[in-house]
Amino acid sequence: MKKLLLTTLLIIGTAAAQKADTVRIGIFPNVTHAAGLVAINQKLFQKELGSGVKLEVRQFANGSQINEAFAAGALDFAYVGPGPAMNGFMNGLPVQVISGAAKAGAVLVSRGDIKISGVKGLKGKKVAVPTRGSTQDISLRYILREAGLRATDQGGDVTIVPINPADMPAAFAAKQVDAALVQEPWGAVLEQQGAKLVLSERQIWKGGNYTTTVLVGNTRFIKDNPKVTEAILKGHLAGINFIKKSNVLAQKALSNEIYNFTKQRPDQTVLFKALARTRVGWDIPLDTLEEYAQLNKEAGFSRNLPDFDQFLNLDLLQKLVK
Template identity: 35%
Template sequence: MKGFLPVAAVGLLLAGCAAAAPDDQLRLGYLGNLTHATAMVGVANGFFQKSLGDTRLTTQVFNAGPAEMTALLGGQLDAAYVGPSSALNGYVRSHGQALKIVAGATMGGAELVVRAGIDTPAQLRGKTLATPQLGNTQDVALRYWLSQHGMKTTPDGGGDVAVRPQDNATTLDQFRAGKIDGAWLPEPWASRLVIEARATVLVDENDLWPGGHFASTDLVVSTKFLREHPDTVRRLIAGELATNDWIAGNSAQAAKTVNTELRRLTGAALTEPEISRAWDEQQVTEDPLASTVGVQADHAVSVGLMSATDLRGIVDVGPLNAELEAAGKVKVDDAGLGDRQ
């Protein structure tokens, strides 16, 4: 890994390994993005807490996945909803010791939006684009897509296209001010740029994947917490299944719940056109879509954001499949990324 976690995080990792959180508490991280709808609805409607029973749920909200992974590696979180690239980052940086992907959450929900008049990849040469954070899932997706069109990028913003990792709210402000030319963003930020700032869609990431399916958010758990509290992890996953079932059966109400949570977390709700557009760009799922996680790892290696690593062991769908079987649902596959035999 060509380092997105600060050196201090290595020390935090060791500190985190010294003592796991007690079973009377589960510390969950997630982002204030629409692609984390499962987390927001599960927390707001009490599905997680009901499933966890006497285990108290505490939450922390982050702007982007790499910062969230720093917290997990540092022992400040037990579980986190996070983009696959950030999960890969944490796994590789900890030499395969720190975490497991135990479930999916969302597929889809990311776009490259640009200024009107930019209609082809070639027109991006010499331009400045934004992503949520260096090494996060959208950052990797943008850099790989640019490389496929013959354009190089560097982590420090050099190359044929300048990539500027920054807070999503800053991206909206800078796009309006003409300081950047576009951004590869998760929802609802892509929709906000389209509706509020008249950006146009150059790439819908769904179009880049077979069947339009790719993991944009997965649930990861600290390896130590999973080992010491497997029943708590199963109850957390059961809470996710209940959440996703409710979302599937109450789509309009779920969108309103998420919008209320976005107001609580960010200080501003989405307009009706924004929540409607963004909600339709994604889909909740329990399946971590492990095969696409492996491809995303290849993309990160290709653009120099991750060292090549044996990923067998990063996925553990055992607890998820146990809950799926108990619910009479179809089990999911780990795509060969389960524990080494």
């Protein structure tokens, strides 16, 4: 009897897992998350999920918050930088990358009232990044090292200050920091408010051919809900195609979603510049991702390199894009 009851419970549990009625997805109000923002705004995820599954969108400001949400079991999918995704994975979080979302899309800018000429000009300065261990934090440490500089927590004299991207314009206005390495549209927003471009998205690393944002999923959810996972991936790819087909409509969708999250509406000029600096797409240059993992280790955010066979789960993506 007990064996029969256990078998029945397992069948019920499996059936329930295969019929998730809610999907929770995390995202930032950044142009580097454009594929997801557009898919949300245009209801492309919901179209693929159908009427039987509800999409819950949860806003986050940085990758550390995303990892905390996965650790708490509060997310099924999320758009996030490869840095936090790698570190979360290596710290035991049940997450896997299921698609790329954007490359480049981050710039180094300085306050307009001070003169910073090149990376060497950051010596003795305070530089904002979205969060400790973020893709931008690791990128900043790399370009500092290439210029013969180091962060203060590594014995140097460049102070790295974690600030949520949407709060950076206020931090610049209050002169709390001197510069920022930040994702779009916030780099373009800062420029509009008088900041000066120090390094473009192409000058940060690899000529801009490096992954800035990936789509990750909860490993167990992916396994238990293959149809829902496929629907999320299809909505993601539809968002990418929407952006590629119409820059104007994509700007409008992004403007509306960023405003919904932040109550700040980037104007058309800002969004045009931000999208031009961001390469929205599903592909991931694996060689640069592996090199990025090495940079992550050298920066001190991990002791090891991730097992990419476990960290990446791209089989379904590759079937969908054929």
